[in-house]
Amino acid sequence: MREGFVDFAKFTFELIGKTSENNNNLKFAAVNSQIALELFLKFYYVKTGKVQEILKRKHGLPINEFNDFSQILNHFYATRTWSYGQKNELAKLLDVRNAIVHKGQSSKWDADLAVIIVRTMFFINATAWVLLRESILVNNYNPHEIGRNPIWRAGAEDFAEDFCDKVYPCLSCGAYALTSAEVMVLDSSNSEEDFICLCCLSSLNGSHVRILPCYHCCDEAYYLDSLNEQPNQQYVGKCVECKADDFVRKCASCDDFYHPSSKSEVLLNSKYYCCQDCAE
Structure with missing residues (x-):
């Protein structure tokens, strides 16, 4: 069963990479992502030893047949307090699949549906990792x-x-x-x-990668390599947003990174500190 949901998830991934507003790949991606999601939830219940909770019953006893997908989805959300996806958007995939497969309706371009398909891939991956320590x-x-x-x-x-x-x-x-x-x-x-x-x-x-608030634009987008030290406790960095790329400094006491133009910087015994408290 794991191979099944992984194969459909990988195919969905390939389809999304080729999908645009000008082709028909969206409907195929929607169908495949719904199948991947359904197989994944079934795999989750089997892998965790809870499969009887989603089996159909006859005379009060479980039989070897799964409940419908909508029932399985409802059960999953009824037994969890938090999830990496919204139930209503995952349920929409079933509506789209049924419209295409059972009603012969051709799904037109739908930007919201496209986002849901991508989010479903992340729902599967995040849930698989957190609950099963697996990744697709x-x-x-x-x-x-x-x-x-x-x-x-x-x-x-x-x-x-x-x-x-x-x-x-x-x-x-x-x-x-x-x-x-x-x-x-x-x-x-x-x-x-x-x-x-x-x-x-x-x-x-x-x-060793650090992401800091940029001293220039204040966005948390200033990247540096903490292993690449330069003279005077300096490190090369760059802001992804405003492209500022001046050196930053590492405090000799607390090891925090800061911009050398800081008014609180202290030079003592040839070492740089981010503030007076660290220098003392």
Whole structure:
């Protein structure tokens, strides 16, 4: 069953990468994402030993047949206090699938549906990781080309805004979809201290990458490599937003990074401190 939902999820991913307002891929992506979601929820109940909770019953006893998808979805949300997706948007996929498959209706371009499809992929991946320690996405050390697809980007930014505590602009693709791997990983190669981009599916090593408030524009978008120290406790950095790229300094006491122009900086015994308290 795992192979089934993973295959449909991967096919959906491929379809989204080729989807635009000018082709028919959206309806195929919608159908495949609904199938991937249904198979994933069934896999979740089987893997966690709760499959009898979603089986049909005869004379009060479970039989070897699953409930309808809408019942399984309702049960999942009834037994959880929080989720990486909205039930109504996941249910919409079933309505779209039924309209296409059972009623022969051809789905027209729907920007909201496109975002829901992308969010469903993240719902599956995040839920699989948090509850089962599995992932359907893959860590790309170079930005994945799907990050250039406006549909995927819109869905990634939308999901990040709703379900991630902190979101940063990605150093590679610029999308506001970079977040801590504490929320979701791309695969098991990520540690929870890493940063991952939901748009271009790349990651940054959180053991040495730092993201600071920019001293110029004040956005939390100033990146630096904490392992690349220069003379006088300085580090090279750059703001993704305003492109400011002056050196920042690391305090000799508290190890915080700060801009050298700070009025509170103290030079004592050839060492730099962010404030008088640290210098004392």
